[in-house]
Amino acid sequence: RAKSEGRGTYRFFEPKMGVQVRERRLLEHDMRHAVARGEMHLVYQPQTDVKDGAVIGFEVLLRWQHPQRGAASPAMFIPIAEESGAILQIGEWVLREACREAATWTNPLKIAVNVSGVQLHAPHFAQLVHEVLFQTGLKPERLEIEITETALIRDPGRAQSTLRQLKALGVRIAMDDFGTGYSSLSNLRAYPFDKIKIDSSFIRAVDDNEQAAAIVRSVLGLGRGLGLPVLAEGVETQAQLSFLAEEKCHAAQGYLMGRPARIDAFTALTHGAAAAASEGALVA
């Protein structure tokens, strides 16, 4: 059971079940108040054009600074928030906060917001996105929603209709962590995705693993065939970036180009001229 909740939960459940369950209840309780208490904040990680290094947008990532435990990893607490339903409130806060922030930028860079399967399957999710865009004034084409394949499986028909509604608003949809879920190929055809994000596990291995390199090449071929741009996640080395450039990957994201940081670290990009993007303005 614990295993099915996704990565990052194994350690949480395996040893000493009793303690772990109690821990989990405490976390669930604390999480219900975390937004209201201002313990959560967002960090932004640049996404760049592989050709010229220009920043094209940011992925928005959630952080929780627990008053006693310190920084909690989203890979650990998001699955718990999904199970308890707290993700609905937290996810709405993330969306509103990110759109509100991006709407203040003079440089109209894009934002990519992660949306959990629980949010996607909640009634009126597209309506919520519509309201948030209207209330914050963010142009729909500046918002991209990142969905993993696992988020689609609960009710594929419903997921499909919600994604279509989002598309009708003008919002873009990216398939996150591509290659780690189930039946990737048919999902690309069945759902209206605009972008493929290759999972970092493949990128990490391209340096010294010919199989990983072959997989990345074939995903890029797939993207070309389907007319979908591909972004490589978790780029950490110059060798990985050079490989992606040679293979004509469109976009990249990773510690090499910039770590996730509070938005103030990127003021030169968000409030500077668009040209600042290619001039090494990244300091984070």
Ligand code: C2E
């Ligand atoms: P993700 O959406 O695949 O996000 C990318 C993760 O890779 C982030 O981890 C990011 O910090 C990390 N990363 C980026 N570049 C590199 C790199 O070069 N090397 C390495 N080792 N890691 C890199 P993070 O922030 O810990 O988030 C983990 C996962 O938690 C995310 O994976 C996403 O599935 C989930 N998550 C984060 N924020 C949210 C949110 O607001 N809502 C939802 N539903 N899920 C979120």
Ligand code: MG
């Ligand atoms: Mg993501």
Ligand code: MG
């Ligand atoms: Mg990912």
Ligand code: MG
């Ligand atoms: Mg992920």
